[in-house]
Amino acid sequence: MAETNLQVLLRRRPKGAPVPEDFEIVETKLPEPAEGEVLVRARYLSLDPYMRGRMSEAKSYAKPVELGAVMEGQTAGEVVASRAPGFTPGDTVLGGFGWQRFSCVSPARLFKIDPKEAPLSASLGVLGMPGLTAWVGLEDIGRPKAGETMVVSAASGAVGQVVGQLGKIRGCKVIGIAGGPEKCRFVTEELGFDACIDHRGDLNAQLDAACPEGIDIYWENVGGAVQAAVFPRFRDFGRMVMCGVISQYNTVEGADSFGGAPGPNLGAVVRKRLHIQGFIVSDNGWPRYPQFRREMLGHMAAGKMKWREDVVQGLRNAPTAFIGLLQGANFGKLVVQID
């Protein structure tokens, strides 16, 4: 193979919002798989908000990417060479590593997938980590029941799209929150949510209108002002599935980059018997990936699970795309198609 690898490295740690100079793009030698490893050629790279945490040295649930190292991320592609049992060249796989064209990975978290089931990029979105996040969070924490009212923030995003549609499949009334009329229209007209609130407008008035009965389940992707508007509207026994707080990820380093302590007290949690639980899909999600994928493929075949992707061409454009993701510039699950 005369090909070279193309990699995006972390050059320096961002102060606040990342800028292109925080990244470095390099061409390097094609890596060689060690015994027990698989060499994967990535066709798509998933870009996700959690990556902002990996760029920071602040204490979090995972180690930061080291300076000069390849940016962390999941890819889908095909096996080029294998020194691990069960994988052969040509296999389509989910689970390649990093913002790079080629990676050598251990097969522990490599899932062989059937390319005929769905477009490959879907395995990074609706059928990938964001979809699995939606599914696990609803199964374990949201526990939607027919007739309940569910509010989903970042509703047109990778996780939000799936959350809301799963809520509809379970018989909930589902209200999305998204940025701008185009995203809101997509959420209601394409995804079939019952309504969608534009967070650039008056949140309180729109929530009053959309869910006068209150909120049973809130899927939290954003934090900040949206959370503050939603929280007092919880009904008794409400559940807040805390998946992320993207509005806080670019807060200045040194402070708790996830927003720090709560307000002075959470008294309403007692009165309403609220259940608030944070989760990270990597804790216990992946062993359930086969079950998740089977169920989701069924929903897709039945026309009950749509998805929208925002596909950026070329790995060299990954940094700019990622910077936009943190500002809500993407529309749908952001993936990079690797040339």
Next chain:
Amino acid sequence: MAETNLQVLLRRRPKGAPVPEDFEIVETKLPEPAEGEVLVRARYLSLDPYMRGRMSEAKSYAKPVELGAVMEGQTAGEVVASRAPGFTPGDTVLGGFGWQRFSCVSPARLFKIDPKEAPLSASLGVLGMPGLTAWVGLEDIGRPKAGETMVVSAASGAVGQVVGQLGKIRGCKVIGIAGGPEKCRFVTEELGFDACIDHRGDLNAQLDAACPEGIDIYWENVGGAVQAAVFPRFRDFGRMVMCGVISQYNTVEGADSFGGAPGPNLGAVVRKRLHIQGFIVSDNGWPRYPQFRREMLGHMAAGKMKWREDVVQGLRNAPTAFIGLLQGANFGKLVVQID
């Protein structure tokens, strides 16, 4: 029976902290049990923080006491007359109703108890609603594991005493928080907590010293500054059992009397996968009372469950005692011995 009833009524709704004039003490005719009812003579009345909520018209999980009605509360005493199957005069019972000497109650929530098992007043504290609250909250939400660090606010109070001792029985390191050196000494020397923090001192410094490893379980009875100091110290997968926020109960009416919305976001809940859950023991606690009582009597017989009561003599002193309870003036489970 020539006796009369003695009752404490709600005369008006308090503005902020209740005052004696919010109550009215009246002598009335002895009530007659209707068919299916039991007439109970109360020997002890339980005074508990939740009663502050019943005095208010603010929306909560239970209806407010109406103006001019008997203050709500649980009593322990004996059956005087019965028109319900299974109860006969002389039976010792837990579950009489209200701040009054005599009450006619339906037997649905009346528990016949053996007066030889424990002093009668204990059935309003360690063996009563506060004890059941501690037990249910730990079983369902706290889920203590040996070696974990548990922090208990209002540690010398009715619920806190039991929470911490159950934590020790489960093998936890248990840190209490209480007001003043006398209560702190009781918590460590009598109840056997590993340490006790005086909330009148520097909370952060004392928490640093007592639990440098962080906190796995926080039992929340108080809210406010104590919660704000504890929250950032949660370890991954921490649990906050939200039982009450007494520091907020006297906030001015009209505002959410339980303290309203949280701060702008709860981002650390994601990062640390925290589980925060409010609960009210009346939702699902009482059907488990027999099991709870059996277990607790076993702990008491083994010398592993102590309790301290603050016994006020005479129903006429109930209002003043209750006002003090909301200010932390009591020391141990507050009960009124009814003359």
